[in-house]
Amino acid sequence: MRTVDNVINGPVYADVPKPVFTPGPAGTHITIRGLTKYFAGWPLYENFDLDIPKQKIVSVFGPNGCGKSTLINMIAGLIPIDSGEILFDGKSLKDTKIGYVFQNYREAMFPWMRTIDNIAYPLKLEGRSKAEVDRRMQELVASFDVKFDLKRYPYELSGGQQQTASIMRALAPNPEVLFLDEPFSALDFEMTLFIREKLQEVFLQTGTTMLLVSHDLEEAVYLADQVLLLTKRPTKVAEILDYGDARPRTLETLSSASFVSMKKLSLEIFQREVRR
Amino acid sequence: MSTPASSGASPWSPPATAAAASAPPRESHWVKALPFIGPGVLFIIWDLAVRLGFIKAILLPMPADTIGTLLSGLAGGPLLTDFAVTVWRTLQAFLIAAIVGVPLGVLLGSNEKAYRSVEFLIDFFRSTPSSALIPLFLMIFGVSDVNKVAIAAFGALLIVVFNSAYGVMNARKQRVMAAKVMGASRWQIFRDVLVWESLQPTFVGLRSAVSMALVIVIVAEMFIGSDSGLGHRIINSQQVMNVKDMYASILAAGALGYALNILFLLAERRIVHWSGR
Numbered sequence: 001m002r003t004v005d006n007v008i009n010g011p012v013y014a015d016v017p018k019p020v021f022t023p024g025p026a027g028t029h030i031t032i033r034g035l036t037k038y039f040a041g042w043p044l045y046e047n048f049d050l051d052i053p054k055q056k057i058v059s060v061f062g063p064n065g066c067g068k069s070t071l072i073n074m075i076a077g078l079i080p081i082d083s084g085e086i087l088f089d090g091k092s093l094k095d096t097k098i099g100y101v102f103q104n105y106r107e108a109m110f111p112w113m114r115t116i117d118n119i120a121y122p123l124k125l126e127g128r129s130k131a132e133v134d135r136r137m138q139e140l141v142a143s144f145d146v147k148f149d150l151k152r153y154p155y156e157l158s159g160g161q162q163q164t165a166s167i168m169r170a171l172a173p174n175p176e177v178l179f180l181d182e183p184f185s186a187l188d189f190e191m192t193l194f195i196r197e198k199l200q201e202v203f204l205q206t207g208t209t210m211l212l213v214s215h216d217l218e219e220a221v222y223l224a225d226q227v228l229l230l231t232k233r234p235t236k237v238a239e240i241l242d243y244g245d246a247r248p249r250t251l252e253t254l255s256s257a258s259f260v261s262m263k264k265l266s267l268e269i270f271q272r273e274v275r276r
Numbered sequence: 277m278s279t280p281a282s283s284g285a286s287p288w289s290p291p292a293t294a295a296a297a298s299a300p301p302r303e304s305h306w307v308k309a310l311p312f313i314g315p316g317v318l319f320i321i322w323d324l325a326v327r328l329g330f331i332k333a334i335l336l337p338m339p340a341d342t343i344g345t346l347l348s349g350l351a352g353g354p355l356l357t358d359f360a361v362t363v364w365r366t367l368q369a370f371l372i373a374a375i376v377g378v379p380l381g382v383l384l385g386s387n388e389k390a391y392r393s394v395e396f397l398i399d400f401f402r403s404t405p406s407s408a409l410i411p412l413f414l415m416i417f418g419v420s421d422v423n424k425v426a427i428a429a430f431g432a433l434l435i436v437v438f439n440s441a442y443g444v445m446n447a448r449k450q451r452v453m454a455a456k457v458m459g460a461s462r463w464q465i466f467r468d469v470l471v472w473e474s475l476q477p478t479f480v481g482l483r484s485a486v487s488m489a490l491v492i493v494i495v496a497e498m499f500i501g502s503d504s505g506l507g508h509r510i511i512n513s514q515q516v517m518n519v520k521d522m523y524a525s526i527l528a529a530g531a532l533g534y535a536l537n538i539l540f541l542l543a544e545r546r547i548v549h550w551s552g553r
Contacts, residue, residue, distance in 0.1 A: 111550030155553035
């Protein structure tokens with residue numbers, strides 16, 4: 001009785017209608033609705049909506065300071081959001097397995113662990129048995145065709161080897177989404193080519209949804225199924241371009257007409273946004 | 277051919293290593309002798325100053341005699357007993373500081389609000405010369421062996437707490453984020469990242485702490501009624517003008533401090549093998 005009373009005589013709030021949640025089109029993996037983030041009193045994102053498709057690679061590209069990395073960090077839960085909703089197949093981040101590859105591999109690996117233990121660390125966090133961990137590690141080593149000694153400490157490896165190891169670590173628990181924050185920026189060209197091919201291979205094998213932030217347009221387009229172009233802040237979606245060239249893409253792809261025109265179109269939109 | 281020469285040549289400066297790598301091996305022998313030049317020159321100047329009568333031998337004994345006294349004293353004389361007593365007191369003080377200070381510092385560091393609330397106290401007493409607190413400790417512990425260890429432990433403790441706490445607070449944010457994104461809980465982040473990240477600064481703290489403990493133990497042995505220890509021996513031999521013994525004791529104290537520092541550097545390089553890489 002009392003509860004009913006309480007409800008009847010309960011305080012009256014002006015009814016602010018909750019924004020209606022509209023799910024994305026079929027095949028959407030990550031749904032972002034009403035995302036708002038302020039930095040030092042200025043809006044970086046305001047009421048930002050986005051659908052990220054499943055089993056696709058999406059490259060995020062945009063002007064300096066538009067918050068490319070901030071966007072994927074908010075989706076990955078590394079930066080808190082002011083308001084809004086981010087769902088993975090309708091689930092919250094808490095119930096979603098993700099992997100994250102940092103630009104600065106040196107400060108992402110744990111130098112007190114051997115490389116192999118670094119890669120196995122997320123598996124151990126999940127509480128998997130030693131046999132399971134060993135089996136998964138063998139799988140990873142085989143699929144990455146690792147040629148260096150994983151018993152070494154990360155700081156004993158070259159930059160490219162360390163970044164390879166940190167991609168292996170991110171993929172070890174078979175994540176639903178892989179986030180890559182400028183993974184090639186700290187690498188030399190040779191290593192960039194190598195890791196780019198590895199990522200494409202992994203994607204062809206597993207179909208893991210990937211979100212890639214890049215400041216190199218060629219790289220962004222080369223790997224992408226979808227190029228997400230952002231505006232200057234407050235950041236909006238400038239354009240979403242679908243790039244459908246067949247995989248595996250090769251060095252020939254880089255000079256194909258469809259690649260060149262996609263790159264040109266992206267660049268035009270980018271410049272339009274920078275000048276705006 | 278030039279690689280083995282360069283690796284052993286000059287541990288004190290990486291640029292010199294690079295230079296030595298391209299230099300002929302003969303020069304690297306020369307480079308190896310460099311650290312001995314300073315002590316050698318000091319020895320010669322000291323010897324000449326006494327020999328030529330610039331300083332009276334009653335104030336400064338011949339270096340060879342002093343080193344003779346040091347060696348024979350450490351080979352089983354009474355100097356060895358005092359040396360051992362000082363080592364033991366320093367170690368006790370250091371162990372107390374380390375066993376209490378490291379966990380306390382790591383805990384305070386992982387809870388920044390807790391650290392901020394005691395930061396002033398730590399900084400204030402860290403800046404207070406511990407020797408100024410000797411009278412206070414005399415009132416609490418009296419003229420005892422416990423007193424000397426207690427005050428040295430106190431001075432060392434603050435250094436350890438400060439360094440360990442800052443080690444945790446300054447942990448690479450990205451490593452913490454990496455653990456977080458892999459789904460580590462707060463406790464797992466603490467155990468697998470923060471504690472490890474704090475190891476290097478903790479070692480810096482431990483190394484400074486053992487030096488501080490030695491300084492305070494020596495001072496306390498000099499001025500808090502003591503009948504043993506290097507500090508007691510230095511002041512005693514000064515008062516009876518036994519300068520040879522005094523200088524030998526001073527050198528022994530110096531050697532002890534130097535050895536402790538090297539010992540901790542080696543341990544740090546061993547345990548925090550990733551430091552600086």
